[in-house]
Amino acid sequence: MIRVRFAPSPTGYVHVGNARTALFNYLFARHNNGKFVLRIENTDIERSKREYEENLIKDLNWLGIEWDEGPDKGGEFFPYRQSERTDTYKKYALELIEKGHAYYCFCTPEELEEEKKNAIKEGRPPGYSGKCRNLDINESKKRVSNGEPAAIRFKISENETIKFKDIVRGDMEFDSNLISDPIIVRSNGMPAYNFSVVIDDSLMKITHVIRGEDHLSNTARQVLIYQALGFDVPIFAHLSMVMGEDNTKLSKRHGSTSLIEFKQNGYLPDALFNYLALLGWSSGDDREIFTKQELIREFKLERVSKSAAIFDYKKLQWLNREHLRKLDNINLGKKVFDFLLKDYKIEDNNETLEWIGNTSKHLLDYSHLLTEIATEFKQFFELNDEEGLIKELNNSKNSMIVLKSFYNKIKEVNSPIDMKTIGNALKEVQKETGFKGKELYHPIRIALTGKEKGLDIQEFINIIEKGSVLEIEPKVLNIKKRLEIIFSQ
Secondary structure (H helix, E strand, O other): OOEEEEOOOOOOOOEHHHHHHHHHHHHHHHHOOOEEEEOEOOOOOOOOOHHHHHHHHHHHHHHOOOOOEEOOOEOOOOOOEHHHOHHHHHHHHHHHHHOOOEEEEOOOHHHHHHHHHHHHHOOOOOOOOOOOOOOOHHHHHHHHHOOOOOEEEEOOOOOOEEEEEEOOOEEEEEEHHHOOOOEEEOOOOOEOHHHHHHHHHHHOOOOEEEEEHHHHHHHHHHHHHHHHOOOOOOEEEEEOOEEOOOOOEOOOOOOOOEHHHHHHOOOOHHHHHHHHHOOOEOOOOOOOOOOHHHHHHHOOHHHEOOOOEEOOHHHHHHHHHHHHHOOOHHHHHHHHHHHHOOOOEEOOOHHHHHHHHHHHHHHOOOOOOHHHHHHHOHHHHOOOOOOOHHHHHHOOHHHHHHHHHHHHHHOOOOOOOOHHHHHHHHHHHHHHHOOOOHHHHHHHHHHHHOOOOOOOHHHHHHHHHHHOOOOEEOOOOOHHHHHHHHHOO
């Protein structure tokens, strides 16, 4: 059975690159009816925090990624936190020492730094010189038992071509002579990444390792450790980096980069899920809008590109709007509801959610994000005159004649006033005043919306009339209330 894993370090929030890696692992597992494992690599004691782990789990769940085994679910290969597996790492490190594949290194940080400086000064690669490589093993053990601090290094074999298969990049080869002996256990007893990841992936029976290309150079070292311990080497797939539109590494200066930011900024998880899947992968046709199940059905690692993936925020916003349009009014209303609660007191019932959702559908012609939609709702609760158009109405005799005539025709009608009643009132106004066309309709649009452009006036009237009778504070301003405000100025 295919088994994959996502193994983040809980040292911060989940950013786009990690989220895409998790997503590709998830899609690959589900497409092949395999298992997806969440493992927490928290051996960096100083930087790792449980709150980051908890946020990581929440953010991935929000995005729509579920796992079969993990620290929150348990599983056959529990525990799934590296900090709880140190005895296992120690066991295999000692095994490597006994087999002659590893050794104790007593070099201090100061000695290693000096060695690095000298290598750079002399034009040599700044790797470890192998100073402790040939120490007598029994003498080394005695020094360790006497309390002398020591790391454990893995011996890189000489004159060997290290080969492994990469689904994205093809067959890979590395010259072992260009790799220095890596530390596999630090002097404080904590395992190094290149060692712990091999032990965990092997014991958890991971068949495919799907991760970022920044780990490509680590893979050669890891292959040798697999072989030294007699473990099967998994199949690798190294994903390209996610870059900004200026072809530099994606960062905050480009825009949102973490899942929590996308959530707070009003993106749908389905839209972000869809977009992340398109970062370096394609279905082989021109389709861009996918549901989660469609992506699971279509996803294949062979269609992943080795070229850098460019994060296009405008395309993501477009996708977000398309996914918003696919929601029915109630579900769209629920999504917008949470963002409206910051400014309004709203009863959570189907009638109100239907109104919010229907209104949001109309606002999607001007908005892409839930936050933008929520901001647009302000026009239904306030009568704004940002452009000074309403002030001009008060100075226009003809406009005020139209508005007062229109008001007199509807002031006794109970809200919500339907469009048939509005239409009949406008016919009477036209007959009474002699105005028609722009002279008739323009003052009414300005009086109700404060704008010359925007929502269709019939749509706007329907929205404010239906909204004005709902349990919302402050109240939605209906037609009569808006006209009264103008007359009082």
